[in-house]
Amino acid sequence: MSKVKVANQIKETANSVRNKIQRKSKPTLSFPLRSLSNVTYHPKKGFLELKGKKKIRTLTVATVKTFAQTLRMMSQAKTLVEDDEIMTKREAYYVSKNWDDARFDEQPESDTVIDDIEGLFEVNREQLGFIPEEKGGEIAGKLIVIDRDSDGGKPLRIDCTKFGSGAYSIPSSVEHLKFETKAKFVLAIETAGMFQRLVKHNYWRKANCILISMGGVPTRACRRFIRRIADELKLPVYAFVDCDPYGMFNIYRTLKVGSGNAAHINRYFCVPNARFLGVTPQDIVNYKLPTHPLKDVDIKRAKDALKNDPFVQHYKPWQDAIKQLLDMGVRAEQQAFAVHNLNYVIEHYLPEKLAARKTFLP
């Protein structure tokens, strides 16, 4: 969505509020409801989409403070868009300190309001000028990223094979990047530890791939980055995460179909063609991995996924995998392969799995 369009949309909303006030009725703002109960999974589109349930915030005595804060934040967004400026969520929180009584006491309050505005206009917050604080993940392997020089806008070619034992960091905004590659697939890895091992032994050369460290749940920028590589370079994406409900549904599911909380922007921030390489519950059996018992939160999360997650409900193999995990009552980490040999994962596990890509979970 272009900046002019965003600015106009903000103005339109402000006008509707004003008109209501002039007609002596209570102004309202309507936001999409941000929860798993308000999303559906469209296998064709490939991401979690809003069902369209709205929460309407009417200006009343109880809501007057949030209402005022939302409008002031909208005004701030309009200024950012018009001035082509950016602001982190933390900075937005500090700017609000000028608003006297309407200021935010804690950052989570201002974050919520920003998320609301994002939903209100169905854009991502980067388009409103609000950028996240979070870091986006790391890249190593056969990828050339074409960025722009921040001074003159001259193209900058960044070869991700040339970082030695380090890695290329995904910037917070990735829309302007271009890519070149000769790799055959993308391997998205949960932990920095496993990423380090693969980089150390130049696994990307051996397997002819791009390695990405997600560092837990992938950030929006990371998801967007992977999505663009996958779309523009036509590469398959494989996820390599821990075998527990967190790795499966918080990390992998979010990577593939987006989150329930920010469903209004999932269309940009998902990687529908991602596949689940491992670690699967069956891998625990096959590779005799050391395990830990499932914690209560794990069990709760798994049951919740079975019951409420539209993605899981759509895929029988996932339901079977969860049931298998719950029956086993254990979880295993991706670094558990070290029990056999430090480089067992490079020498045996990954090659064996990659040889049977048909068995990957959807």
Added chain:
Amino acid sequence: MAKVTKTRAKSKKKAPKKAAKKTVKKKRCVSIKTKSKVIKAATNAHEEAPGKESPRHSTAEDMALQQREISVAEFFTKNRHLLGFDNPRKALLTTIKEGVDNSLDACEEAGILPDVKVFIAPGTEEDRFRVTIEDNGPGILKTQIPMIFAKLLYGSKFHRLKMSRGQQGIGISAAGMYGQLTTGKPISITSKTSQNKPAHHYELEIDTKKNEPRIILDETIDWPVSRGTKVEIELEAKFQKGRQSVQEYLEQTAIANPHVSLEFATPDGEKQVFKRASKQLPVHTREIKPHPYGVELGVLIKMLHDTQARTLQSFLHSDFSRISSRVARMICEQAKVSERSRPSRIARQEADNLYKAINQTKIMNPQTDCLSPIGEELILAGLKKQIEADLYTAVTRPPSVYRGNPFQIEAGLAYGGSLPVEGLARVLRYANRVPLLYQQSACAMTRSVLNTAWRNYALQQSAGALPSGPLIIMVHMASVWVPFTSESKEAVAHYPEIIKEVRLALQECGRRLSLFIRRRRKAAESERKKAYIEQYIPHIAIALREMLELNERQEHTMVRQLTDVLQRSRS
């Protein structure tokens, strides 16, 4: 004993009219003396018992030699703690209470709006004070003065069921006697019955052996008032302020007696006036016959024996209140006793049936004209006069009966205002308009206050404690016979009927209080909301101005419109 003194207090002022009653009273005295004698005898016997080694046992004749009459004055001298003279501080309060209550009774009896002055002046020695109580009452006849002020148990109302003040447990003569014992000074009385007559001035002592007045001084003086009585007593005492002080007593008296004007001067020369808030005198009360519900079997048998009625029906009708001939007949039928049978011939079994029948028959409550409640209006006037609060409320319950004695409970509340927000509520207890300052925790009224669930009425209350908050709770019991727990007459006994009536009165007050508190909270809440709205509306207008590039005038218009919209939605 409690009874005796109470009676006395009232009777003194009226004594002039009824010299004849003296004999009756004397009989009473005698009965008490006899009692004391028995006690004394018992004590002697007890002393003798352990002396078994002693060769000589007392014979009935020896004992008879030691048995002699004890003067009531001697008895009170020894047992002054029973009468409220336990310590110098309480002695001062009791003396003043006695004097003031006598004055109020006399004035009300004579239909005069009471103006009472209480002065405490330093005495001849450090721990002595000279107390003066002066009223504008009807005065006392010269011949009656010595008897009233220097003879114990000179009263008239012991046998009558009639509401009277007289809570203090001792007549002014006991106060005079206490003064005489501790300082050796006589009691001084000045009284004048009308403008045209001279004032009489007496100085009197009690001959404690004979319980007879001894006249020290008797003169006629010029006293520049139209009428009234002035009593002066010098006594050993301790003057204190604060709780259970003379000042507290006067203040509480002023609350329950808004028709009274009180003037008070302390030994330090401080003066205080409790102004009159109403010109309405308490209604005159009537004497009543016992109500059947309160009569015990033994009493019933005695009454059956003593009555002059010829038939059972007429006995029931004439010797009790609230029994019509029809009701009397119903009782007789129920008891399966002929209504024509002679009362004196009723056998014990029949009396028992009669007693049960009485309690099974529905009988009207006793008539209320024997009671003189303060009334809701005057309670409010009294509270408003002495306490600065935001809410005043009062409830006068319909009369009820315990043990056949009619009584009436009144309650009042004062809330908020200048009352302390921290701490527990204060309870003011009254019996027949007289404040009760001691033994709060032993009193049925306090029990009722504690047992009332004040939390239902928007107050805080810890388990087993008084409610907390800026609250004064007033409870008044008016009765022809207030059942005190002891001779000291400081706490009302725990009759379930009394506790229940107090509770009902408090609950009614509580409902009004909670209405007030909730309304006030709602108003405060609404005020808070209004302020809250006004805090944030400008920001909505600022944001809209920024986004829509409005001018300041448009922004102000928006603020006004928004305020309208929200205020409307609030109400």
